[in-house]
Amino acid sequence: MTELLTAAQMQAIEKAAIDSGDVTGLELMERAGQGVVEAIFEEWPELVDPAGGPAPQTPRGISEQKKRRAVVLCGPGNNGGDGFVVARLMKERGWEVEVFLYGDPSKLPPDARVNYERWCGGGGNVVHFASFNPWASHADVFMDAVFGTGLSRLVEKDIAKKLGEAAVIERFVAIDIPSGLCADSGKNLIDRDVETGASFASPASHLTVTFQYQKHGHRIGVCATSCGVVRTVDIGLDHKQAMRLLGRPYDPVSRRRADFSAIVSLFDNRTLLRGFSTLESYLDKAWSGKNGNKFTHGHALILSGGPGKTGAARLAARGALRIGAGLVTLGVPPSAQMEVASQITSLMLRRVEGGEGLAELLSDERLNALCLGPGLGMDRARDLVPVALQHTRATVLDADALSGFADAPDELFGMLHETCVLTPHGGEFARLFPDISEKLNAVPTKGPAYSKVDATREAAKRAGCVVLFKGPDTVIANPDGRCSVNSAHYERAAPWLATAGSGDVLAGFITGLLARGFDPMQAAETGAWLHVECARHFGPGLIAEDLPEQLPAVFRELGI
């Protein structure tokens, strides 16, 4: 598991480490600067030689070595302090370094001030930020150390404009986070042009070097697509102490006392493999005492819509079967029976006309996971969802099963139980949680801004069940505060996953995992992670039908 922190959590950890006497703020800043320099040379090894580029001839014909050049843009806080460290270290490596400062040197916080003075004391020059002209400035690397986790208000237009311009022309390195982006929400905190209402280009970098832990913003919102490559460098903070401080005991034995609301995790393959390795023992426990058949892998029921609309449910069903549900049945209205029967082989089919038919079918307790929504139709959803929820099986509600309650979300919330998983995309989320969505979509005026993590957590609390809020930054929250991000960014980017029917397959994946005995949070996290892996495995050109078919290869590669 990889922890994602808020700016406040990171500041608390740093402060506690400093207060404990284990380390000084100056030492942390030095390690941060050192980490940035190392990351730059790892990213661009061609820069290691400080004498870069062709050596121009002097008028007398003697070859003159051309030095590598860096421009460092420093801000008024400790992020600027990191910038001064980097400037000094690059100069020590033989680089020519130019520093621009936004702010008053006499007002720098103590550690940044010390590094400002070290830089000046070593012969370094500091120019006011107003003189920085990105178009006239030549450098092998630009460093953005203007704002980091302390960004608390909108960034003025003139600074934002220059940062945006510099970012497109050279190797642009963001120290901690691209300046102007909120570390908690990943939102753009650049002031809008009041006259035209136009916003400036979002800050962006080719490389972002952050310290010890990634922040939420590195994985959600516009920031997650603006950081280029993110490298997380170790600045020597004690992980156990940090986790203890934030309320999540490091020792898994004492996990019961953990404050789950404290830390958001980045779901990764280590977490996934833990889930699968416990699966068999879980199934033993869950099933062997019940019906004596420990090899049962569950039986999922996916409800389908009427004729011409059955494709979505068939996609979901295929996903549920491939991911490991032992049996998958499609519940089909009589009018669509022929259509579905002619298109399925390993799936089973049962007629489900309306609520009564569903209730009758659900008297078979072996049906342990349900999926309603894909292609279901609003009317059929209003009819079937209450019946399905009365039977308290693990249930995924997606698409029409969510939109069908847009005019009465409280009615739906009143019926939900703790083994439900809601899988809305942005539009469905807004229909069910209009007030939360409004807060999320409001143009922020200060930091830290309300984020997708905040929104999904609030929604899960209100619904009383797991909410999976889709996107390249899928956020999954449990009412008890547990929350994780399934990030399809950086090396996991799979933009071709945004294709018709892809969400139906995801609903099926989660349903299949529920059928196999995964708890709702684990099923949602695992399903979402595998969904992206399947897309990555196939690559561009993917259509939804391809997704379930990648699972065997993905499992094989994972060693499952």
Ligand SMILES: NC(=O)C1=CN([C@@H]2O[C@H](COP(=O)(O)OP(=O)(O)OC[C@H]3O[C@@H](n4cnc5c(N)ncnc54)[C@H](O)[C@@H]3O)[C@@H](O)[C@H]2O)[C@@H](O)CC1
């Ligand atoms: N000792 C520590 O706490 C360490 C901090 N580190 C660095 O310090 C950064 C956090 O430092 P700070 O908390 O000082 O915060 P920042 O350096 O991110 O910025 C805070 C400063 O910017 C001003 N400010 C905020 N929003 C503004 C806006 N829109 N326009 C103009 N000014 C604005 C604030 O008034 C304050 O002066 C991290 O991102 C990281 O780079 C690292 O050096 C590691 C150690």
Ligand SMILES: [K+]
């Ligand atoms: K920065």
